[in-house]
Each structure stands twice: as structure tokens, then as C-alpha cells.
């Protein structure tokens with residue numbers, strides 16, 4: 001039986017050394033699941049609210065646990081997540097904290113899978129899910145809110161679109177990461193790493209484009225399959241109301257100039273993926289760019305959609321973007337994340353399941369991506385909290401979970 005008999009919550013460390021929420025869910029027949037909340041740095045204005053870990057834990061103990069323990073079956077994910085919403089009582093999880101909510105939601109899903117003796121992706125996706133594996137987007141060079149004194153664009157992402165397997169794709173991204181290290185060393189550009197393990201050199205965005213291009217070509221030659229690249233511009237972080245435009249080190253671009261700039265880079269480098277190229281409030285500009293380049297690249301909304309079905313529906317109505325980033329902690333539960341994926345799929349939008357810049361060893365998003373047939377997963381290229389998900393994908397592909 002998957003009736004929840006106990007939930008334990010505790011404070012643990014995330015990859016930035018900040019406190020986050022860990023949840024254990026136990027069931028009547030001995031099922032066990034553990035989930036940990038990640039945390040963003042370039043958070044969207046419309047995301048569900050993360051509370052300080054202590055506060056989130058105290059509030060969830062008081063409000064959520066009595067509605068779950070002895071009341072709800074861990075195998076019924078929609079019931080678990082509805083109880084979390086009812087306990088919270090707000091529309092942005094500011095009551096119990098999206099960090100408590102997502103940790104419990106993920107822990108319950110794992111406990112449900114444990115009772116069934118099935119891997120989590122099978123429990124979430126069912127036996128009739130598709131047979132595709134996501135292509136990992138690997139963060140190779142980065143700056144923005146994730147590293148000081150580096151590129152203005154937040155993420156330059158390797159995309160091994162021609163890889164014959166997840167395993168090959170994961171190793172290709174790691175090789176691109178190493179290749180960029182070597183190119184930087186050749187150019188006498190020592191670089192530390194940003195929050196997600198990407199190199200954070202003090203170079204212009206134009207130089208980062210050149211280095212990425214050179215690196216993916218070299219590794220594609222070695223591996224024998226196509227590797228493209230893409231971006232997370234994190235446009236909302238660059239946009240400044242007062243400047244009335246996108247503030248780069250070398251000047252301010254108006255919205256029209258920003259659209260032209262990104263469209264130009266898509267053409268020049270055959271980018272396969274462009275996330276948040278524009279501000280999170282500008283559906284119209286997203287629609288303009290999508291009309292120009294949407295047939296050749298994914299124009300993905302992260303801060304624009306925040307994994308929220310209402311914001312996604314507004315985007316669909318406006319033809320803004322053609323894909324959505326899925327971050328369970330941005331909306332608070334797995335049910336809400338899956339609802340967003342289902343709406344996206346029904347509307348011809350692609351889903352890209354994603355980590356956060358502050359992460360943990362939790363591997364739920366690897367299973368979610370496989371369960372929902374997401375074409376891409378964005379979960380870094382190197383670093384323990386990133387390889388936790390990448391190695392889990394390799395195991396899933398190898399039927400070893």
C-alpha cells in the first residue's frame with residue numbers, strides 16, 4: 001500500500017552551500033522516497049516562492065504533513081500535489097514554500113515508484129510512454145547571474161543533436177567542456193567556473209561564440225556525429241526598464257536590436273536552441289523573434305513561462321516561442337510540471353526539462369524527462385550535482401535503475 005505513514009523534513013546543503021529542503025516520504029508497506037529542492041539565481045518574476053529552508057520546513061510541518069500523513073497515497077501523485085496546494089492556500093506556494101512543496105512532491109513520487117518496484121520514470125510515464133531519450137544540453141561557457149566578470153549571455157550550451165545514444169551525448173558534452181578549457185588555455189584566458197560548472201572566462205560574448213563554435217566542431221569531428229550549440233540569454237536579467245533596453249558591457253540594445261542580434265546569431269552559428277532571448281514580460285517580442293527563426297531553432301521560454309500553464313497558454317495564444325523550459329520547483333509540484341508539459345505537447349511546443357543553478361544530488365528531473373518524452377534536458381555538463389542526473393540518464397538508457 002502506498003498510504004503515506006510518515007514524512008520527515010530536514011535542512012541539507014545545496015551545491016552553492018545554501019540550505020535547502022530534503023523530504024523523506026514513507027508508506028504503509030515500507031515504500032521510501034527522498035526528494036531535495038533545487039534553487040535558482042536568475043529566478044523569474046512569476047516563479048513560485050522559495051522560503052528560507054527553516055521557515056519552509058516549519059510551515060510544511062504545520063500545514064502540509066497533517067493533510068498527507070495517513071490521508072493520501074503516495075502512488076496517487078495528483079492527490080499528493082492537491083493536498084500540498086490545499087495546505088499552502090496561496091497561488092504561489094508562499095505559504096509552505098515551493099521548496100518544501102517540490103521536495104515532498106518528488107519524495108512521494110519516488111515512494112510510489114518504490115512500492116511498485118518500478119523505476120521512477122516508469123511510474124511517472126506509464127508503460128506506454130515513448131521510447132525516446134532526451135538530448136542533454138550542456139552548459140559550457142557562462143556568465144550573467146551565474147558568474148561575475150564573465151559573458152553577458154548566461155549560458156552557451158552544447159547540443160549533441162546527432163548523438164546515437166544518451167551515453168554518447170553526455171560524453172560529447174564533457175569533451176566540449178574539456179576542449180573549451182584547452183582553447184582558453186591556448187589563448188591565455190584562465191577561467192574559473194560558474195555556479196553550474198561552466199567556464200566563466202572574462203571574454204566578450206562574441207569571443208565566447210567563436211570559442212563554442214570551434215570547440216563543438218572539433219569534438220563533433222572526434223565523435224563522428226553532429227554537435228550544435230544554443231544559448232540561455234536570460235534576457236530578463238539583461239533588460240532594464242530605465243535603460244529601455246538590454247544592457248550589455250558594450251552598450252544597450254533596444255528590443256528591436258535585441259531581436260535582430262539574436263536572429264543574426266541563430267543564422268551565423270546555426271543555433272538549435274535559444275532560451276529567454278527577450279524579457280519575461282514581452283510576449284510580443286518573443287512572437288516577433290519566433291516568426292523570424294522559429295522554423296530553424298527552438299525559442300524557449302523559461303522566465304517567460306515559469307512552468308505555469310496560464311503563462312504558457314498566453315504564450316501559445318500569442319505565438320510566443322515554440323518551447324517551454326520545465327523546472328518543477330518553479331511551479332512547486334510534479335503535477336503542475338506535467339500539466340505544463342501536456343499543454344505544451346498538445347499545442348506543438350517542445351518541452352525542455354531543466355535543473356537550477358543551485359542543485360543537489362536529486363535525480364528526479366532525469367526521470368521526468370524520460371517519462372514525458374522531452375526532446376531535451378538541460379542539466380549541465382560536469383560537476384557532481386549535474387553528473388548525478390547525467391549518469392542517471394545513462395543508467396536509465398541501460399535499463400539499470
Ligand SMILES: C=C(OP(=O)(O)O)C(=O)O
Nearest residue numbers: 040041042043355356357
Ligand atoms: C538554470 C537556470 O538558472 P537559474 O536556476 O539560476 O534560474 C536558467 O536560467 O535556466
Ligand SMILES: [Mg+2]
Nearest residue numbers: 232275276302
Ligand atoms: Mg533560463
